Amino acid sequence: MNCQRVQDNFIDYQDGSLPADESAQLRAHLTSCPTCQREWAALQEMTRKLDALPVAEPSPRLRENFYAMLDHAQRDADAPSPFALARSRIDRFFAALLPEQPAMQFAFALALLVCGLLAGQHYLARPAAAPVDDSAKREVAELRKQMDAVNQLVVASLLQQKSTTERIQAVLTTMDQKAPSPSDLHAMLTVMQTDSSINVRLSIVDALNQHSDDSIVRAGVLSALPRERAPLVQVAMIELLTAARDRVAEPVFEKLSRDESVDLNVRAAARRALAVLRLPAASPTATLQPAAQPLLT
Amino acid sequence: MTLAPIAQFRVPSQPVAARVPVAVEATSDHELMIAVRAGEIRRLGDLFERYHQPLYGFFVRLTNQPSVGEDLVQIVFYRILKYRHTYRDEGKFSAWIYHLARKVAADHFRKHASTPIPTDPVDMLDQADAGAQPSEQAAAAEDVVLLRAALARLPLEHREVLVLSRLQHLEHKEIARLLDCSVGAVKVRAHRALKELREVYFKIRKEKVA
Numbered sequence: 304m305n306c307q308r309v310q311d312n313f314i315d316y317q318d319g320s321l322p323a324d325e326s327a328q329l330r331a332h333l334t335s336c337p338t339c340q341r342e343w344a345a346l347q348e349m350t351r352k353l354d355a356l357p358v359a360e361p362s363p364r365l366r367e368n369f370y371a372m373l374d375h376a377q378r379d380a381d382a383p384s385p386f387a388l389a390r391s392r393i394d395r396f397f398a399a400l401l402p403e404q405p406a407m408q409f410a411f412a413l414a415l416l417v418c419g420l421l422a423g424q425h426y427l428a429r430p431a432a433a434p435v436d437d438s439a440k441r442e443v444a445e446l447r448k449q450m451d452a453v454n455q456l457v458v459a460s461l462l463q464q465k466s467t468t469e470r471i472q473a474v475l476t477t478m479d480q481k482a483p484s485p486s487d488l489h490a491m492l493t494v495m496q497t498d499s500s501i502n503v504r505l506s507i508v509d510a511l512n513q514h515s516d517d518s519i520v521r522a523g524v525l526s527a528l529p530r531e532r533a534p535l536v537q538v539a540m541i542e543l544l545t546a547a548r549d550r551v552a553e554p555v556f557e558k559l560s561r562d563e564s565v566d567l568n569v570r571a572a573a574r575r576a577l578a579v580l581r582l583p584a585a586s587p588t589a590t591l592q593p594a595a596q597p598l599l600t
Numbered sequence: 601m602t603l604a605p606i607a608q609f610r611v612p613s614q615p616v617a618a619r620v621p622v623a624v625e626a627t628s629d630h631e632l633m634i635a636v637r638a639g640e641i642r643r644l645g646d647l648f649e650r651y652h653q654p655l656y657g658f659f660v661r662l663t664n665q666p667s668v669g670e671d672l673v674q675i676v677f678y679r680i681l682k683y684r685h686t687y688r689d690e691g692k693f694s695a696w697i698y699h700l701a702r703k704v705a706a707d708h709f710r711k712h713a714s715t716p717i718p719t720d721p722v723d724m725l726d727q728a729d730a731g732a733q734p735s736e737q738a739a740a741a742e743d744v745v746l747l748r749a750a751l752a753r754l755p756l757e758h759r760e761v762l763v764l765s766r767l768q769h770l771e772h773k774e775i776a777r778l779l780d781c782s783v784g785a786v787k788v789r790a791h792r793a794l795k796e797l798r799e800v801y802f803k804i805r806k807e808k809v810a
């Protein structure tokens with residue numbers, strides 16, 4: 304064996320994959336060749352150093368972000384519209400609560416309509432033609448007061464409920480209305496800025512997507528964006544504002560895209576959003592997703 | 601699917617290698633990924649638990665930036681979700697995930713093409729802590745800093761082959777598949793990379809002393 308051949312076999316010898324006879328020849332050569340001995344020792348030393356190289360642990364942020372993403376994806380996969388699921392549950396709930404007397408039923412349904420809380424469509428259809436007398440009006444006013452109180456309770460409990468799942472459910476039920484009231488939207492924007500769970504915040508941004516034509520919603524999301532810490536939520540917020548083609552967001556996007564301390568994905572999303580906003584309004588559905596990869600493996 | 605993909609990893613010889621996941625679970629990576637593909641998205645959590653640390657190590661060693669490492673791991677898992685339908689019945693999960701990881705790293709380097717690889721301040725802090733220890737450990741810590749600096753100066757394809765073979769403990773066969781070259785070429789590259797690493801390492805040490 305010449306020196307070149309020997310040295311070419313070092314890597315195999317090192318990980319034990321060199322056949323026994325060649326290993327024996329290599330060892331024999333090593334005992335008699337100082338050059339290869341030096342080379343072998345150097346290789347061993349560098350390998351040892353490399354193997355001893357410590358790696359820092361990823362921060363808890365990695366796990367948190369991953370599971371938030373996973374929850375989000377699982378929900379998408381389970382039910383194309385999570386709202387449908389929530390609606391059927393709430394319909395059952397209110398069917399059980401609904402009073403027997405038609406008058407009360409009417410008033411109750413009207414109160415639901417007024418407060419915009421959890422109203423199922425078939426309740427709304429029924430009372431439309433009924434005449435409204437004074438006592439009914441008073442009743443409705445009284446019920447409306449009660450429902451406002453209930454509404455506030457819902458928001459308050461939303462902020463206090465212990466389980467993330469319950470809070471998400473509450474977000475979905477509140478948002479699953481034909482026209483959520485301004486106070487509902489306001490409440491959602493508040494929770495979006497205060498809730499400790501990424502999943503809850505993400506659910507709210509998702510749900511608010513249907514109301515991105517509302518300037519209050521856009522303003523709320525825009526003001527929350529720079530303070531939001533979770534990249535996933537930030538990206539969702541950027542997508543909402545971009546879908547609404549709100550050019551007021553440009554300076555905030557600009558700042559995010561330049562901020563070195565901001566997550567790479569967020570910066571990329573901000574850059575893409577800027578590009579979309581600056582496009583002549585041709586393709587409103589321009590995607591914010593990273594470019595598709597070719598088929599793999 | 602003949603083997604659990606983990607069996608493809610070389611048996612670790614050093615304590616640092618112990619972070620490579622061990623195949624004790626009944627469900628193989630491949631079975632989990634097939635379930636994910638079929639819509640049981642949450643089972644990706646198990647794969648995350650098995651792979652996020654080796655992947656994080658891969659990215660940190662390749663970029664020398666712990667904070668970037670986390671983002672890139674997240675992107676890999678995002679792409680797994682997004683492209684889960686492209687995972688094949690005869691696929692091999694470890695090969696697939698490293699394939700995705702290499703693409704993610706390549707994207708990262710393309711975006712930051714002109715910028716030299718920084719030594720992350722977080723790394724420096726780690727070393728400062730170690731520096732407070734007795735002198736032998738301090739020397740070892742300094743060695744680590746030197747070695748990281750040397751790794752960062754290698755051309756990407758040399759750094760990559762070292763990270764994959766020595767630090768991720770992938771088999772040469774598997775690396776060859778990833779890099780789309782022959783097993784022989786991988787070995788030659790690995791050997792050259794080690795020699796180059798050594799030269800750069802001693803050069804930096806000399807510069808420091810001077």
Ligand SMILES: [Zn+2]
Nearest residue numbers: 306336338339
């Ligand atoms: Zn020789």
